[in-house]
Amino acid sequence: MTVDLDTLQPVLDALQDGVFITNGEGMAITINHAYERITGLQRHKIVGRHVSELVKHNVISKSVSLEVIRERQPVTLVQTIMGDRKILVSGNPMFDSHGHIKQVVLNVRDVTELLKAKHAEEQLEQILSKFEEYNNALPNKSTHPGLLVGEKTKDCYALARRVAPTKVKILIQGETGTGKTQLAQYIHQESDRSANPFMALNCAAMPEGLIEAELFGYVPGAFTGASNKGKAGLLEVANGGTLFLDEIGDLPLSLQAKLLKVIEDNKYLPIGGTKLKSTNVRIITATHHDLTSAIAQGKFREDLYYRISVLPLKLLPLRQRQEEILPLFEHFLTQFCEQYHCVRTLSSEARELIMQHSWPGNIRELKNTAERLVVSTTENEIEVKDLPENLRYINTPTSEVFGGSLKDQVKALESRLIESALHQYGTTRAAAQALGINQSTLVKKRQTLRNENKVYS
Numbered sequence: 365m366t367v368d369l370d371t372l373q374p375v376l377d378a379l380q381d382g383v384f385i386t387n388g389e390g391m392a393i394t395i396n397h398a399y400e401r402i403t404g405l406q407r408h409k410i411v412g413r414h415v416s417e418l419v420k421h422n423v424i425s426k427s428v429s430l431e432v433i434r435e436r437q438p439v440t441l442v443q444t445i446m447g448d449r450k451i452l453v454s455g456n457p458m459f460d461s462h463g464h465i466k467q468v469v470l471n472v473r474d475v476t477e478l479l480k481a482k483h484a485e486e487q488l489e490q491i492l493s494k495f496e497e498y499n500n501a502l503p504n505k506s507t508h509p510g511l512l513v514g515e516k517t518k519d520c521y522a523l524a525r526r527v528a529p530t531k532v533k534i535l536i537q538g539e540t541g542t543g544k545t546q547l548a549q550y551i552h553q554e555s556d557r558s559a560n561p562f563m564a565l566n567c568a569a570m571p572e573g574l575i576e577a578e579l580f581g582y583v584p585g586a587f588t589g590a591s592n593k594g595k596a597g598l599l600e601v602a603n604g605g606t607l608f609l610d611e612i613g614d615l616p617l618s619l620q621a622k623l624l625k626v627i628e629d630n631k632y633l634p635i636g637g638t639k640l641k642s643t644n645v646r647i648i649t650a651t652h653h654d655l656t657s658a659i660a661q662g663k664f665r666e667d668l669y670y671r672i673s674v675l676p677l678k679l680l681p682l683r684q685r686q687e688e689i690l691p692l693f694e695h696f697l698t699q700f701c702e703q704y705h706c707v708r709t710l711s712s713e714a715r716e717l718i719m720q721h722s723w724p725g726n727i728r729e730l731k732n733t734a735e736r737l738v739v740s741t742t743e744n745e746i747e748v749k750d751l752p753e754n755l756r757y758i759n760t761p762t763s764e765v766f767g768g769s770l771k772d773q774v775k776a777l778e779s780r781l782i783e784s785a786l787h788q789y790g791t792t793r794a795a796a797q798a799l800g801i802n803q804s805t806l807v808k809k810r811q812t813l814r815n816e817n818k819v820y821s
């Protein structure tokens with residue numbers, strides 16, 4: 365049965381994949397609508413012309429048809445067209461009864477998005493395997509099951525491990541939620557004190573009197589309302605172990621003097637007590653303040669600072685170790701899925717927004733968000749619409765737009781338009797389409813605007 369082109373053409377035009385047919389010599393016989401859509405080339409510019417002529421005039425970059433004719437077998441290759449679109453072209457020869465090529469049929473598929481997704485997946489795999497390597501490099505992995513250490517944190521953890529068995533005083537610096545307590549716990553577990561208690565106290569969270577009672581304890585009847593049995597302070601409870609003092613910069617000056625005595629002589633006086641008590645604790649401190657400026661303002665004792673900061677360890681905020689965001693997020697997602705007996709994965713759009721968020725609450729915010737998403741969603745795939753508002757949409761008040769130089773205002777407006785489109789359309793792809801730009805331009809622009817100026821984000 366032979367089918368003429370008039371009958372065949374509507375069938376070809378109904379296909380999703382592009383089709384390009386030449387005769388056995390390489391003369392273009394027809395193309396379908398999908399081919400026009402994918403390549404941006406029009407039928408009248410192609411049909412009736414020889415493919416070598418099309419190559420010569422740069423209409424197409426390379427002829428798969430000619431290769432099929434030359435090789436007399438199927439050929440598949442990926443071509444780049446219109447600057448950045450990637451198309452997968454598969455050519456098949458069709459033979460007559462004498463073994464001559466009668467036609468060459470090319471099937472064309474736009475694989476740009478597919479390749480991007482694959483690339484992203486490969487990158488993620490690479491990152492995860494790197495993390496795996498780093499984690500393996502840390503000893504006693506089984507004693508730190510929830511820990512994930514990325515490249516920018518690796519050196520800090522390696523140094524911490526090296527000094528863990530020593531007596532050196534460590535001051536951990538880092539914003540809230542960057543993992544200071546976690547690092548202190550790691551040091552404790554890597555030290556010869558690990559069989560004894562690890563106790564933590566946040567000096568910013570309590571009034572002076574309470575901190576004193578917590579740290580040093582009190583004797584029976586020390587003050588009105590005190591328990592008549594007295595109370596053991598953390599210095600006693602943590603004896604033989606480690607005491608972690610977070611936000612040491614907020615410790616009142618009077619208590620700084622008492623702490624100095626503990627550090628110098630291992631001795632302290634409980635509230636209301638008359639006899640000095642001895643303790644053997646390792647004190648690790650942490651701060652998110654710049655203690656040197658607290659010293660300059662007379663709020664922190666210089667002598668104490670030099671005692672506690674023999675080895676400063678710095679944990680960067682997540683926005684400065686962006687490559688750790690996604691692996692950490694996936695790590696917590698897996699952890700919470702195990703805990704809540706469910707399966708959750710991130711859509712590629714959601715993943716992008718997670719990577720772009722500045723995470724002011726650092727790892728704690730990331731971990732909480734992962735848990736919230738695991739328990740609040742019902743579908744396996746977490747989509748952009750499931751993400752908290754602050755990840756999806758950045759609200760810029762009008763007053764911030766109308767002020768400053770024209771350049772700044774244009775940028776602010778641009779930022780608002782991008783964020784509004786993202787809010788309205790839910791995905792970077794749909795938002796880009798609505799704004800008439802391509803997806804990667806939108807993602808890059810958004811990142812640049814956010815990096816350039818906080819006013820826009």
Ligand SMILES: Nc1ncnc2c1ncn2[C@@H]1O[C@H](COP(=O)(O)OP(=O)(O)OP(=O)(O)O)[C@@H](O)[C@H]1O
Nearest residue numbers: 510511512513539540541542543544545546727728
């Ligand atoms: N490297 C890591 N791998 C896995 N989880 C981590 C890591 N670092 C921190 N976390 C987790 O992130 C959360 C916040 O960490 P952590 O409490 O140590 O921060 P922090 O800097 O002490 O915060 P804050 O100063 O507000 O007390 C915790 O739940 C902790 O278990």
